[in-house]
Amino acid sequence: xxxxxxxxxxxxxxxxxxxxxxxxxxxxxxxxxxxxxxxxxxxxxxxxxxxxxxxxxxxxxxxxxxxxxxxxxxxxxxxxxxxxxxxxxxxxxxxxxxxxxxxxxxxxxxxxxxx
Amino acid sequence: xxxxxxxxxxxxxxxxxxxxxxxxxxxxxxxxxxxxxxxxxxxxxxxxxxxxxxxxxxxxxxxxxxxxxxxxxxxxxxxxxxxxxxxxxxxxxxxxxxxxxxxxxxxxxxxxxx
Numbered sequence: 001x002x003x004x005x006x007x008x009x010x011x012x013x014x015x016x017x018x019x020x021x022x023x024x025x026x027x028x029x030x031x032x033x034x035x036x037x038x039x040x041x042x043x044x045x046x047x048x049x050x051x052x053x054x055x056x057x058x059x060x061x062x063x064x065x066x067x068x069x070x071x072x073x074x075x076x077x078x079x080x081x082x083x084x085x086x087x088x089x090x091x092x093x094x095x096x097x098x099x100x101x102x103x104x105x106x107x108x109x110x111x112x113x114x115x
Numbered sequence: 116x117x118x119x120x121x122x123x124x125x126x127x128x129x130x131x132x133x134x135x136x137x138x139x140x141x142x143x144x145x146x147x148x149x150x151x152x153x154x155x156x157x158x159x160x161x162x163x164x165x166x167x168x169x170x171x172x173x174x175x176x177x178x179x180x181x182x183x184x185x186x187x188x189x190x191x192x193x194x195x196x197x198x199x200x201x202x203x204x205x206x207x208x209x210x211x212x213x214x215x216x217x218x219x220x221x222x223x224x225x226x227x228x229x
Binding site: 004033042043045048056091093101103104105106107108109 | 157164166216220222
């Protein structure tokens with residue numbers, strides 16, 4: 001079975017440019033999460049969706065960040081404009097609904113470098 | 116709100132030695148507990164989880180963890196490690212009815228030396 005698929009795997013962009021990260025969750029999973037991983041702050045939950053609806057976006061750092069989930073098989077995380085401090089690994093993850101004990105499955109991550 | 120503390124940022128051990136990675140959590144409600152492993156340049160993979168029942172949980176790759184409610188701990192153990200166990204290990208907590216949302220600890224880098 002295909003896992004969580006993220007693209008691009010690596011992105012290098014200049015400060016001020018728009019960055020769009022994409023995610024395809026595991027088929028049948030109803031919850032989708034975007035995490036950011038940095039050396040300084042570890043793993044942070046940015047936003048999570050349940051049945052395509054954003055449930056908690058309190059982790060989104062500022063208005064430059066936005067996330068959408070137009071359907072059950074696709075989500076995007078957009079940064080506009082990007083800044084060097086946005087450099088991090090961004091993970092998308094998904095799980096089936098039915099309780100908070102469900103396993104969350106992670107993608108391989110999108111490694112973003114903003115120069 | 117819940118929180119997780121991993122007491123050791125780095126743990127170096129020799130191959131075939133036992134290892135324990137420590138994790139303490141804080142929450143005002145009942146929780147589920149998880150250990151994830153991250154190999155270099157990869158995403159996180161579930162090692163094991165505690166939902167209910169027996170406090171000793173066995174996971175993949177020979178790892179096990181014990182839930183101790185009185186000490187609010189969920190330490191990860193392996194009796195004999197291999198070079199291939201070198202990775203970063205994350206403890207995580209999810210409050211019941213939180214909709215699968217996980218809060219992660221800072222991570223522990225386990226390095227197994229020959």
